[in-house]
Each structure stands twice: as C-alpha cells, then as structure tokens.
Amino acid sequence: MQLGHIALFQAVLQTGSLTAAADLLHISQPAASKRLQQAERALGFALFHRERGRLVPTRQGLILQGPTERLAADLQRLTQLAYSLRPQQQTGVSVICTPTLAHSVLPLSLVAWRALYPDVDCSLATEHTHALAAALVAGQADLGLTLQRIAHPGLQCEVLAQGQMQAIAPAGFWSVSEAGLPLQLASLGGLNMIGLDDKDGLGALLESHLRTLEQPVKISTRVQTYQLARHMVAAGQGVAIVDPFTGLAGSSEVMQASAAIQTRPLSPPLFVTLYSVTRTDQTLTEAQQALLSELQRTAQTLLA
Numbered sequence: 001m002q003l004g005h006i007a008l009f010q011a012v013l014q015t016g017s018l019t020a021a022a023d024l025l026h027i028s029q030p031a032a033s034k035r036l037q038q039a040e041r042a043l044g045f046a047l048f049h050r051e052r053g054r055l056v057p058t059r060q061g062l063i064l065q066g067p068t069e070r071l072a073a074d075l076q077r078l079t080q081l082a083y084s085l086r087p088q089q090q091t092g093v094s095v096i097c098t099p100t101l102a103h104s105v106l107p108l109s110l111v112a113w114r115a116l117y118p119d120v121d122c123s124l125a126t127e128h129t130h131a132l133a134a135a136l137v138a139g140q141a142d143l144g145l146t147l148q149r150i151a152h153p154g155l156q157c158e159v160l161a162q163g164q165m166q167a168i169a170p171a172g173f174w175s176v177s178e179a180g181l182p183l184q185l186a187s188l189g190g191l192n193m194i195g196l197d198d199k200d201g202l203g204a205l206l207e208s209h210l211r212t213l214e215q216p217v218k219i220s221t222r223v224q225t226y227q228l229a230r231h232m233v234a235a236g237q238g239v240a241i242v243d244p245f246t247g248l249a250g251s252s253e254v255m256q257a258s259a260a261i262q263t264r265p266l267s268p269p270l271f272v273t274l275y276s277v278t279r280t281d282q283t284l285t286e287a288q289q290a291l292l293s294e295l296q297r298t299a300q301t302l303l304a
Helices: 003-015 018-025 029-043 059-084 105-116 129-137 201-210 226-234 286-303
Strands: 048-051 054-057 093-097 122-126 143-146 155-164 166-170 192-196 218-223 240-242 261-267 271-279
Touching: 003 018, 003 029, 003 059, 018 029, 054 059, 093 105, 093 129, 093 286, 105 122, 105 286, 129 143, 129 155, 129 271, 143 286, 155 286, 166 226, 192 226, 192 240, 218 226, 226 240, 226 261, 271 286
Parallel strands: 093 122, 093 143, 192 218
Antiparallel strands: 048 054, 143 271, 155 271, 166 240, 166 261
16 A cells, blocks of 8 residues: 555545545545555455445455554644744744643743743644653654653753642542641541552652551542543542643633542642653753743642
C-alpha cells in the first residue's frame, strides 16, 4: 500500500463515504475512486463493501485498520516535527503538560499571555511525565510542565512553584470545624480511598507513606489522573489525596463544573513541586519566556 492509499483508506473509515473522504483529502471524487481501485488491485482484495449506503470495511480491511491507524499517527507526528523545524515557526509556542496542569495552571496562564501575544501560534498537548520528556527531547514541544523532576542529560528543569498535597472528600464528609484543620495522615487509616496509579512518581511516594499507617487504608479503585480521582470523590466513591492544583476548589471553570468537594492539607505536609522543562540546547523566544513567567505567576497565585 502506498501512502496515498493509506490516507484514502483512513478517510473512508472515518467518513463511511467515498465522496466525504475525497472532500477530507481535498481531491475529487473520481480521483478518490481511482485511488481506491488502485489500492484494491495492488492488494488483490476489496477493502470495503457497500452496506445501507455506506462503505463498510471487509474482513481484510478490518485487519488492516489498526496498523494503518498507527502508521497514519506516526506520519502526522513526523509532519508536525518537520513543521516545527521551519525557521518561520520559531516564534510559536508549543506546550506539553501533565493532565492535572492542563485543567488548572495552563488555561489561566494563557488568558493573560494571549492578551500580550494575540497573533503567536500556540499548540497545547497533554502527556504523562515519561511521554512528556520524550516529546521534548524529540523536539515535538518547546516547553513542558510536570509535577515530577526529570533527570535527562538533554533536558533542564526549573522550579516554578511548590505546594502541599491535599486530601479531598465529598461535600459534608468532614464537619465544619474539622474542614478548617489539616488532616493527620494517620487518620486516613481504615478509610475507603481512591488510589493513584503507583507508576506515577507522586503516586508511588504517597503509597509509601500510606503503607506505614498502623491501620491500612482501603483502596478498591485506582485511577491514572488526579482529575479522575477528583470526579470519583465528588461522586461519593471515597477519599483521595491529590496535588494542590487539583485540590483547589473553583480554580477554573472546569473544576467548578464538578460536584463540590472538601479539601484539607495533610499533616505532616507532603510537598509537591511544579517544574518547567526545556531542552538544554534551547534558547526561549520572547513569547515563550513570557508564557513561562505567566505560568509561574499563576501557579504561585493559586497556591497562595
């Protein structure tokens, strides 16, 4: 299969129509029909059959769907990387951050930054820390944000802010007098908790503390992100320990949309640090540096 065949195959899978696929690829319908015929002739079997007015993949087409999707995604990433290397794109800003920060610090920072740089291209993406580091090294992003320090010879970390991990519970779980006080870590013993995937650095740190409790906690549900933990708590599924940005009530419209929760800092405190990550050989542009400064200001304001 040639790349043109794969592009058309993916477009038909997405649209279910040769005409719509042609529009998606900005080619004529006859050209799309000819390309599909060429692909099927080269392969020796049909990729689609018509069912109720739609093109539906054949058995062979279904087998090819997964591998061609992965190839198409790789090609898209290659295109984005090549585009980022063009000299005229050096004034743009490409940010990659962990999901937690995409729901709190990043949106608020962009509001003020965009007022200063309304015409600068900006692309945003979320990844967990390991994939975030790989994307930065590969040049797929200019600036990374994470709550874990990254040790890599090609990357440098800068501390932007520091806060305390927070315990969160459904509204009304703690009395008014209790809610105003730090939560002793030992008092978590016996509670039903939403656990964080222990492959996460902060999750592993938290698990090590919880294992030292005289009365162990009950973790029947584990999640991969702090946002999902927050939503589970808001739904009444238990108590969780989250980063300070997730724990901030009403820090963004996204968080306001979830059901009310109660938040208490832990005692003794567990500190977490917000890092910016850039390549060691990288010189930030004015717009990139301005966004970094705004991110730091916003994070420190939220934590204050």
